[in-house]
Amino acid sequence: MSTPATKQEAYKLLLAQTESLLHGERDWLANLAQFAALVYGAVPDLNWAGFYMTRADAEELVLGPFQGKVACVRIAFSRGVCGACARSQQVQLVEDVHAFPGHIACDAASRSELVLPVVVGGKLRAVFDLDSPLPARFTSDDARGFEAALAVLVEGTDWP
Template sequence: MTKESAYSLTNKQLSAVIGDETNFIANLSNAAALLFENLPTINWAGFYLYEPTSDELVLGPFQGKVACIRIQNGKGVCGTAFAKRESIFVVDVNQFPGHIACDAASQSEIVIPLIKDGRVIGVLDIDAPVTSRFDAIDQKYLEEFVQILLVPSII
């Protein structure tokens, strides 16, 4: 199975799993589990949600090892993707200035902003224990994944 067809299947599975469920946390929880089970060579998949009162991203539903709880807006890969409102994949996190190492085993990372009604409400974060794990194909299909996830959710 090609990477594209595997992602296409994962995105269809997400649509089936969430159906018309509107509970955002429940949908994020199942989405994190689906990614963690379906994506090869990753060691963490989850979400950070924006908390306006502190201007930080706060840990949300995830699968993997214990993670950093708060990330400052604009800091690390997650905070940078959030602040820029754009997806970022990093082939080697050790080369990313200001990378936040929650798990020393993580070597590459992709972060997709969650944008609902023009507001960035958080990010999808996926880490891998190898360098060069993520590319433009991952970005394309994970951006579609996030759009599927956000459609039925009441936020």
């Protein structure tokens, strides 16, 4: 089990890797795809990592770049953990997805979830979703670490 100090070091490394990965590239699709691949490969105990994108004409998320098994393609803001994040624009840290009202089971192996809003210029553009087969996999330290990495992604990306 990792300690807060080792987790802090891991997120410093993830931050540095994100900065390096994005250096010289500003395309939103390429950057989101690379970030999802980086996180999925670098963070232990994940079975899915990726983005759900907002659409201007609907309160709905649409599948974006990700790593893991096939996923739900569309998620209404009114449903599931990703929808709750989109609706509230607040981090959703769920220790047991099966206890979350309205949870959408895209992968029955998922037990816990962390979803973070991706806000650009005051507007929600996406949510970043992390699933784990372990219960209570994510902590507030994880949320803070991913918030910092996503801030680098947002700043280093040209959004459509």
